[in-house]
Amino acid sequence: MSRRRPAAKARRGQLQLPRTAALLAAVAALAGCDGRQALPYTRRLCDYALVRVVGVDAGETDGRVTVTFSGRAGSSDDEPPVLTWTADTLARAMQEAQARETRHLFLGHTEYYLFGEAAARAGLGAHFDFLVRAPDTHCGAALYLAEDATARALLTDTGGADPADALTSMEADRFLSSPAVVPSLSEAAGRLAARAPLLVPLLRAAPSPSGAVGPVFAGYAVLLDGRLLAKLSFEDSWAVNLLAAGRRAPDTLEFPAPDGGTAALRLRSHTVRRHIRRHRDGRIAALRLDVTLESERFAPRAVSDAAPGAETPALLQAQNAWVTQRLEAAVARAQALGVDYLGLGTDDVRLMMYKAQLGTRDWDAVFASLPVEIRVRTVVN
């Protein structure tokens, strides 16, 4: 027990708060010491470069990684800055690019990640892993792949236009000709971790009517284990959009008319329902897809003179047959690859399968040989 006099103890108590405050102030002052800050300092908006698109290329030459940042300065309306840096790894490239740039590259509001096709062939797993774990990056940003090109080329050869704006307006078009499946970085990394297939929209550079060159949707890439497995052309991706998307914006569907020529109907929305047929022992026997197309009630536009001027049962039947054929081809292609990238094996199907085949969860193996029946009907309102 202390034998200090009461006055000395009281003085000690009075000094405690100033002493603690002085210690806290000393810790806070460490912020400026030695370049290795104990505490971060506040930046102003003009100190930032807001990165909207991050492009990653790898696997083209000597295995190095090139990262391209496209965005805008924090407080100016200047032309979008583009910064490119190459290093051994993505982490180092981003770090060195940051060190080179006078402004702080702010990745927290990144909207898009664009990978080159060569990088996808070499493998994207390590890049996904880094980007998801890094504290600066935004895991909700959308993922795209550059077809037959580098991400750098797609982001730099834009004639001054902001590539992020082009991607934003493309995503806003909810037509069957625009991508319906756009994974985020976290979704992609999650599917990679679960060894599930991943569909990533493909982009290629194309001139717009105004003359600027911007990215346009060119189809889908199928990735498995982080590597490019197959590419679906723009025509094939139509079926993917139909199966993957729910109710979409009105779109025009052109198809061969029964008497020759091309007819078209205004497609308002569509739904896809999955039905499982089982064997007596509970194993899945077949999968049936019921696709309902809702079209608007008006005389279909006759694209050629030979086509009829109003909807008829024969016309609707022709449309149904055409859509069925396209969907069957898409499903057959997925089955041939042995990978259900169309998402037909959603978890409700897997759950039902699981009940019947305890311990067997290999949907892709079941899917490859599963009979799939597709029924399409058109409802005109």
Place this chain on the structure above:
Amino acid sequence: MKPDMITARRLTALSLLSLLPQAGGLFAALTAEWAGAAGWLAPLPAALPTLGALFLLQSMYRRRPDEPLDRIVLSTLGPVVGRGVLGLAALWCLLRGVLALRLHGARGVGLLFPRTHPAGLMLLLLLVTLRAVRGRLSVLSRAGILCLLLVSAGLLLLYLPALPGARLEPLLPVGPADAPRLLRSIWPLASLFGFAVLTNFLSGQVDDRAETGRRGVLPLLFCAGTTALFLVFSYQVFGAALTARTPEPFPAAAGSLSGPGGAARLAPLVLSLWSLCDFLHLALACLTAMSLLGAVTGRTNLRPLALPLHILLFLGALAVPAGDTDLRAWAAALLPWGDSLLAFGLPPLVFLAGKLRKKL
């Protein structure tokens, strides 16, 4: 109620509240790794062993109403073995404090301040904890109630806007074949919740310790339910496979969301809430260690122990593996075993010894 006494419910609630950062971080990743998509079911059954241990303690308190837990241990196990056990428990509390402090620093550096040294963050926390530990437990418990309100409000702010976008698919499939993996994943979480049993070495300052079990039900339900929501939230953003590989799944998932009014990257909100919980955890671990050391040495004035223990904690935190992966692997390998032995092994041992020696 005497001036520096708290209730059993408040002690249990504070102990469990302080575990939320680890529940949403290291242990969420462990649970996802071991149980997969069924991991979100693990927290509620994981609370049962702790509840059983609390009821066992309650039974011991009722048989020896005038004695706190450390006295009961000394009288049932004997002075030599009893002191040895209490000394080991004190060491374990300090080790827990070291790991919690280091995880706090690693979390701050990993989530928000990637180019800073964790020492600054750890030092700040220690300074505040030192001030709290040298004060009264009742003051800490009142601070803890404020922390509880802030944490609850912060979590609601995260959950409510995310509710409309919730999907069932990331939580499936779940079936009977998941049972073995699920049972295995319960163990780390159960050991984590066992910290509420360890803090019962502060029962000398608990007014109604004879109701420890009954009063611990609600706090346990809150903690287990919150942990389950952490897993559900992380699964919605990342899925089970990626949650297992993410160092801090819940804060990282919060950082990927956009909040109301365009607010984005809510990881700083989670980090600030977690700092409050880390403060409580460190303070409780220190106070428990001090109480145990006091029981071992027979010392009644424990305030002088605070500063040396804090220096020890700081040095220990600097000495643990620096790499994030090594740190988490080390913590994941060590914490469940130590917590399980002390929280679920010691009370039955004491009870059995007490029965055999006719002390209980």
